[in-house]
Amino acid sequence: MRRGFLGCLLLLSSTAIATEATPERTIYRHAVLIDGTGAPARPGTSIVVEGERIVAVLPDAQADMRGARVVDLQGRHVIPGLIDTHVHLATPPDADAARKTLRRQLYSGVTAVRSMADDVRSVGELSRQALVGEIPSPDIHYAALMAGPGFFKDPRTIAVTRGRTPGQTPWMQAIDERTDLVLAVAMARGTSADGIKLYADMPGPLLARITAEAHRQGIPVWAHAAVFPAMPADDVAAGMDVISHSCPLAYQASARKPASYHERTPVDEAPFNDGAMPAPITDLFASMAARGIILDATNLVYVRHVEEYARDRKARRRAARPD
Structure with a gap:
């Protein structure tokens, strides 16, 4: 009897292992695929999914249907998952509102978001809930922030360090030339952040030292285009x-450049007035391309200014027309 009982346990264990090793296979058929490369749409496409992974994208005729759950997407279009590269999920922290936002994004086709410096105590828990499937959400990647001491007068830093001192937490650190960067980077990594965000009031040489140490410890560095007094x-x-x-990139061509984050010097528009891209900007883009640096353009931040520019341009055109 005992031997038979052990045999049943072994059988159940081996069955569980086999089930884990063989995730459910689902084939989404008859989709029209727009792959995002600029290639023409591909009708009659099957997408093969095993567990949580897409393992094949191929013509319907080539899909092996045996043993698979089939979902018919006739008349539907499929695109790659979208990435929202710049969100703030917890400034100030409001987990209920964040979960609603994440749900809306997921069901709008966003499969990953990058939270660009918030209260990581809240964002870290949201990230865990997303990872284990407790909430409907895109994958969440988030940053720990470093900035010069002067930045931490900003009231937002109080909201995201409640109960602690702004500039003296692992996720919101005040950095200057005397800072132990090995320890500072290690503390940022200890928050489980995916990257370090450099924000304000830092000179160029300090940016370089932080970036070198972060890369040595295996964590990427993300920064505002202008980290005053440092320029793009x-x-x-x-x-x-x-x-x-993208807009602060224009400071590279401005005659007058802000010396600090709190100095609200407007971008000099004169270098752009003839419609051509100034040499400092084209040189900057060429250098970014050569180094593989990604531009998180966040154009939506400036949509109001774009609309105002469009209205002004139309007004100028009407004024230039002969009666």
């Missing part, structure tokens, strides 16, 4: 992985 060219020279916001 300083970001690029430092070798960071992602630069955020």
